[in-house]
Amino acid sequence: MIRLNNVHKSYGTGSNSLHVLKGINLEIEEGGFVSIMGSSGSGKSTLLNILGILDNYDEGSYYLNGMLVKEMSEKKAAQLRNEMLGFVFQSFNLISFKNAMENVALPLYYQGVSRKKRNKIAHEYLDKLGLLSWAEHMPNELSGGQKQRVAIARSLITQPKIIVADEPTGALDTSTSYEVMEILKEINEDGITVVIVTHEHDIAAMTRQIIRLKDGIISEIIKNGDLKQWKHQYSKELEIA
Amino acid sequence: MFDLDLWKEIIDALKKNRMRSFMTAFGVFWGIFMLIIMSGAGRALENGIMDGIKAFASNSAFFWTERTSKPYEGFQRGRRWNYKNADIQYIRANLNDLEYLSPRLFGPNSYGGDNTIRGIKTGAFNIYGDYPDYFKIDPWTPVKGRLLNEIDILQNRKVCTIGERVAEVMFDEGEDPIGEYLKINGVYFQVVGVIHPETRINIGGGEKNEAILIPFSTMQRTYNMGDVVHFFSVTSVPGVPVSKIEERLKELLKGRHHIAPDDLQAVGSFNIEVEWKKFNSLFNGIQILTWIVGTGTLLAGIIGVSNIMMVIIRERTQEIGIQRAIGATPGKVMLHIVAESVFLTVLAGYIGLALGVGLLEALNMALEAGGDEVFFRRPEISFRMAISALTVLIFSGVFAGMIPARRAVRIKPIDAIREEK
Numbered sequence: 319m320i321r322l323n324n325v326h327k328s329y330g331t332g333s334n335s336l337h338v339l340k341g342i343n344l345e346i347e348e349g350g351f352v353s354i355m356g357s358s359g360s361g362k363s364t365l366l367n368i369l370g371i372l373d374n375y376d377e378g379s380y381y382l383n384g385m386l387v388k389e390m391s392e393k394k395a396a397q398l399r400n401e402m403l404g405f406v407f408q409s410f411n412l413i414s415f416k417n418a419m420e421n422v423a424l425p426l427y428y429q430g431v432s433r434k435k436r437n438k439i440a441h442e443y444l445d446k447l448g449l450l451s452w453a454e455h456m457p458n459e460l461s462g463g464q465k466q467r468v469a470i471a472r473s474l475i476t477q478p479k480i481i482v483a484d485e486p487t488g489a490l491d492t493s494t495s496y497e498v499m500e501i502l503k504e505i506n507e508d509g510i511t512v513v514i515v516t517h518e519h520d521i522a523a524m525t526r527q528i529i530r531l532k533d534g535i536i537s538e539i540i541k542n543g544d545l546k547q548w549k550h551q552y553s554k555e556l557e558i559a
Numbered sequence: 560m561f562d563l564d565l566w567k568e569i570i571d572a573l574k575k576n577r578m579r580s581f582m583t584a585f586g587v588f589w590g591i592f593m594l595i596i597m598s599g600a601g602r603a604l605e606n607g608i609m610d611g612i613k614a615f616a617s618n619s620a621f622f623w624t625e626r627t628s629k630p631y632e633g634f635q636r637g638r639r640w641n642y643k644n645a646d647i648q649y650i651r652a653n654l655n656d657l658e659y660l661s662p663r664l665f666g667p668n669s670y671g672g673d674n675t676i677r678g679i680k681t682g683a684f685n686i687y688g689d690y691p692d693y694f695k696i697d698p699w700t701p702v703k704g705r706l707l708n709e710i711d712i713l714q715n716r717k718v719c720t721i722g723e724r725v726a727e728v729m730f731d732e733g734e735d736p737i738g739e740y741l742k743i744n745g746v747y748f749q750v751v752g753v754i755h756p757e758t759r760i761n762i763g764g765g766e767k768n769e770a771i772l773i774p775f776s777t778m779q780r781t782y783n784m785g786d787v788v789h790f791f792s793v794t795s796v797p798g799v800p801v802s803k804i805e806e807r808l809k810e811l812l813k814g815r816h817h818i819a820p821d822d823l824q825a826v827g828s829f830n831i832e833v834e835w836k837k838f839n840s841l842f843n844g845i846q847i848l849t850w851i852v853g854t855g856t857l858l859a860g861i862i863g864v865s866n867i868m869m870v871i872i873r874e875r876t877q878e879i880g881i882q883r884a885i886g887a888t889p890g891k892v893m894l895h896i897v898a899e900s901v902f903l904t905v906l907a908g909y910i911g912l913a914l915g916v917g918l919l920e921a922l923n924m925a926l927e928a929g930g931d932e933v934f935f936r937r938p939e940i941s942f943r944m945a946i947s948a949l950t951v952l953i954f955s956g957v958f959a960g961m962i963p964a965r966r967a968v969r970i971k972p973i974d975a976i977r978e979e980k
């Protein structure tokens with residue numbers, strides 16, 4: 319589903335240049351449930367944005383579903399995002415002057431789906447996420463957990479192949495975080511590939527694969543079975559830091 | 560552009576950001592409103608003045624005599640002289656391109672007070688001896704009775720036509736002046752018409768509604784004026800500028816009265832054509848000024864829209880970023896912003912137009928009540944102008960939206976989303 323070969327990414331130019339990703343090699347299978355971990359500033363978001371075709375990279379190659387994603391026109395990128403990808407952000411990124419239903423329906427607007435039809439589909443997705451009675455509410459009338467569920471409904475409405483989520487629980491309390499992770503797990507069980515960025519290891523522990531970024535490269539890939547041991551090591555590292 | 564869903568989306572966005580939309584639209588509203596009001600006012604001034612003069616033959620000129628300013632053929636300078644009946648006949652016979660020629664006499668006037676008497680009623684009025692051709696140059700219409708005619712002239716009839724003010728003063732209310740007699744400078748004249756001037760151009764002075772017009776021939780004979788002519792009006796045939804015959808006429812007259820050809824004073828004349836041109840350029844000037852100021856205001860409004868759209872784009876960076884992340888193509892983002900701008904400009908412009916026209920309409924109604932005397936009439940704007948204003952608005956909407964739209968698509972989705980954090 320996702321294949322990165324020796325991907326490099328720097329910000330800025332010349333002497334101010336900051337080399338963030340220094341050769342990422344990564345493969346994520348269809349139906350994977352992956353978390354990206356690493357210390358702050360290690361380039362987690364940078365990597366995720368490249369995966370989500372929100373940003374470009376300098377070197378290497380990125381194949382999404384067998385297609386090379388490189389130097390793509392903005393139009394093509396937008397279409398690809400719309401068809402293939404769903405986004406969930408830490409700060410929800412709902413449009414403030416649209417109600418929950420309209421927010422969920424928006425990606426379908428860009429696909430040219432009629433208003434009536436897309437609102438109906440939006441209702442279905444809100445229902446799935448237990449938010450039907452909140453359909454007409456504006457984002458500022460919703461709790462953080464509700465907002466994130468609206469955002470998830472929005473990311474699902476185009477039936478994407480991949481959901482990318484940058485710290486989806488970062489702004490939520492523990493129990494709400496677990497609810498959101500439960501939802502993402504269910505989505506994954508429906509066959510959608512889910513990639514999240516997190517720095518909380520209990521959240522990461524709920525995924526099936528953990529990718530650790532360090533010094534611009536992947537320092538470790540841990541499969542679910544090895545998690546226990548890894549957790550131990552990780553906490554030790556945190557103590558040192 | 561005619562995608563219904565797009566418009567719903569846009570109107571939705573504008574409605575939900577009411578204050579912002581209002582601020583954006585106001586500049587354009589004000590610009591077009593001012594343009595309409597100023598242009599309408601300019602037009603009203605023009606109408607008010609043109610209504611008062613348009614019936615007047617624009618190819619007319621007027622002649623009177625002044626003292627000579629140069630000695631010539633044995634005559635001293637400063638000589639007084641007069642036109643004669645023979646001059647009139649000569650001109651008629653020898654001047655090409657002449658259409659009408661109407662001599663006039665000024666009656667023994669009212670220096671000494673009232674010159675018109677009827678029973679116990681008296682008044683001081685301006686008495687003129689005229690030919691019927693005069694009405695072809697400066698039209699009057701009979702309110703009652705008739706105008707002077709050729710038979711009055713031929714038979715030296717002692718008849719008169721009187722202005723409305725004369726009728727008011729010399730007759731009781733409800734009394735019919737027609738057939739009644741007025742004693743004018745000691746001679747009785749029968750009233751055959753009460754007449755109303757079609758123009759407010761006044762040549763030779765005196766209020767027009769205080770005029771009494773009698774046949775030219777009658778005046779010469781009755782008041783022993785010999786063959787003297789005080790004044791005459793001419794028009795040129797259509798297509799020939801009156802200025803051309805004005806000069807030839809002066810030469811003819813100078814030749815017949817021993818006046819130096821280079822005497823610029825002796826033959827007094829006045830040419831309406833010249834005045835007409837002055838008026839026209841005045842009105843053109845007013846309209847041009849209106850357009851300059853109006854379009855300036857409008858332009859400021861449009862720049863305002865563009866500016867506010869620019870601020871809005873900055874404010875909306877995150878929103879646009881989200882939209883792009885979830886699949887809005889740059890073209891779509893651009894289309895949205897331009898369409899929003901066009902929608903706002905056109906809507907605001909339309910409201911400004913409607914309100915401006917409405918105000919002019921109301922003003923017009925108030926002015927109509929003011930009657931004949933107002934110099935400010937029918938403050939209207941032409942349909943063509945309204946249409947061109949709207950066209951300008953649509954284009955300016957596109958223009959105002961284009962700059963911010965281009966900036967918006969330069970924002971990378973990721974920058975937009977990150978900015979908020």
Ligand SMILES: Nc1ncnc2c1ncn2[C@@H]1O[C@H](COP(=O)(O)OP(=O)(O)O)[C@@H](O)[C@H]1O
Binds near residue numbers: 362364
């Ligand atoms: N647009 C940018 N311009 C310059 N530097 C950036 C930009 N985005 C991120 N960085 C820098 O790149 C590094 C990695 O950022 P990021 O991927 O957001 O890290 P993480 O998400 O792991 O905290 C950080 O040092 C950050 O300051």
Ligand SMILES: [Mg+2]
Binds near residue numbers: 362
């Ligand atoms: Mg981050």
